Amino acid sequence: MITNTFHIPVSARYYHEFASVEELITILKRYSSEPVLPIGAASNILFTRDFEGLVLRSAMCRARALDEDNDSVLVNADAGLVMDDLIAQIADMGLRGLENLSGIPGTVGASAVQNVGAYGVEAGDCIVAVEAVDRNTLTCCTFEHDQCAFGYRDSFFKHVNKRYIITSVTYRLSKGGPANLSYAALKDYGLTPQSSAKAVREAVLAIRDTKLPNPAEIGSAGSFFRNPVLNDEAYKRFLSRLADLGLTPPRIFETQGTYKLSAAWLIEQAGLKGRQIGGAAVYERQPLVLVNATGTATAGDIQTLAQLVIDTVRERFGIELVPECEII
Ligand SMILES: Cc1cc2nc3c(=O)[nH]c(=O)nc-3n(C[C@H](O)[C@H](O)[C@H](O)COP(=O)(O)OP(=O)(O)OC[C@H]3O[C@@H](n4cnc5c(N)ncnc54)[C@H](O)[C@@H]3O)c2cc1C
Structure with missing residues (x-):
């Protein structure tokens, strides 16, 4: 059985954990003809069927400081x-960089694949290198920051058919500097630029607690959809649609001629908050999250609900929502 945060029962033909790079290479050699799926906590995957191949999970869980200068420390984590x-360990040490990502479920390896983000920070901002094993050559390789092509919940690793099994990630963390309070909720919480990494972490955990389901209690993959990013023309069309509907535009994040909209706002305005199909529901407190509300939802329930959300938002706003969660 593959544990996953949707709490949907699913299994794999083969499942292996590796405790060293050598063991990983031995496993990959043995199953060279099988499809391979590396996973961490499976907190961003919806399994719609059993996996007919090898599921791999790293059992390497250590972190070490590699180097430091006056301003920063390089930390390599398995x-x-x-x-x-x-994040808890480094915030305790007073190091800054990742504290805004507190409370995101999942593992270090996936943080680089997903370029996880929250509260104005993305993991890629701190990642200087990613170490991996290449399944094609069975050799170790290192990707520098620029080779990782980090984007919004995106990286090079998402586009190479699971070729690289990530074994560790190296982050650069700051010894000083101001807290990143670019996200309004953090300022509203009373944080200041001088607030410690630990104080920011505690605030983020408290804010997340009010909005997001605890994966131990309610199954989900966090945000099921990506926030749509529109070009100038599509954004103008969207504004004129809102005017026709008599709606005031939501808060928009504008960068370099693109406009990122809140998918949660679109879903809520489409009247879908709380909508349930079978055991799956649009989460009341954060409509971007689809949950296994009854604990017995099937992947089919989640997919049918996701399709209803996509169709309804398209009909109302002319915008196509795209899943952030990987569907397998
Ligand atoms: C309640 C909840 C809240 C969430 N909040 C956020 C949030 O605020 N921001 C955010 O960005 N995400 C969020 N997520 C989504 C999820 O936690 C992240 O995407 C996380 O990075 C997934 O980590 P994981 O270890 O579970 O990866 P998995 O879901 O197991 O895998 C994710 C992807 O990474 C690949 N992968 C995993 N490990 C490796 C490896 N070692 N080598 C190569 N590829 C690998 C997998 O093949 C898959 O493509 C949330 C999820 C939940 C359930």
Whole structure:
């Protein structure tokens, strides 16, 4: 059985954990003809069927400081380490960079694949290198920051057919500097630029608690959809649609001629908050999240609900929502 945060029962033909790079290479050699799926906590995957191949999970969970200068420390963390455990440790040490990502479920390896983001920060902002094993050559390789092509919940690793199994990630963390309070909710919480990394972490955890389901209690993959990013022309069309509907535009994040909209706002305005199909529901407190509301939802329930959300938002706003969650 593959544990996953949707709490949907699913299994794999083969499942292996690796405790060293050598063991990983041995496993990959043995199953060279099988499809391979590397996973961490499976907190961003919807399994619609059993996986007919090899599921791999890193059991390497250590972190170490590699180097430091006056301003920063380089920390290398194994792919299997729980990302939030790493963030707790480094925030305790007073190091800044990842604290806004506190409370995101999942592992260090996936933080690089997903370029996880929250509260104005993305993991890629701090990642200087990613170490991996290449399944084609069975050799170790290192990707520098620029080779990772980090984008909004995106990276090079998402586009190479699971070729690289990430074994560790190296982050550069700051010894000083101001807290990143670019996200209004953090300022509203009373944080100041002088607030410590630990104070920011506690605020982020408290804010997340009010909005997001605890994966131990309610199954989900966090945000099921990406926030749509529109070009100038599409944005103008969207504004004119809102005017026709008599709606005031939501808060928009504008960067370099693109406009990022809140998918949660679109879903809520489409009247879908709380909508349920089978055991799946649009989460009341954060409509971007689809949940296994009854604990017995099937992947089919989640997919049918996701399609209803996509169709309804398209009909009302002319905008196509795209899943952030990987569907397998
Ligand atoms: C309640 C909740 C809240 C969430 N909040 C956020 C949030 O605020 N921001 C955010 O960005 N995400 C959020 N997520 C989504 C999820 O936690 C992240 O995407 C996380 O990075 C996934 O980590 P994971 O270890 O579970 O990866 P998985 O879901 O197991 O895998 C994700 C992807 O990474 C690949 N992968 C995993 N490990 C490796 C490896 N070692 N080598 C190569 N590829 C690998 C997988 O093949 C897959 O493509 C949330 C999820 C939940 C359930």
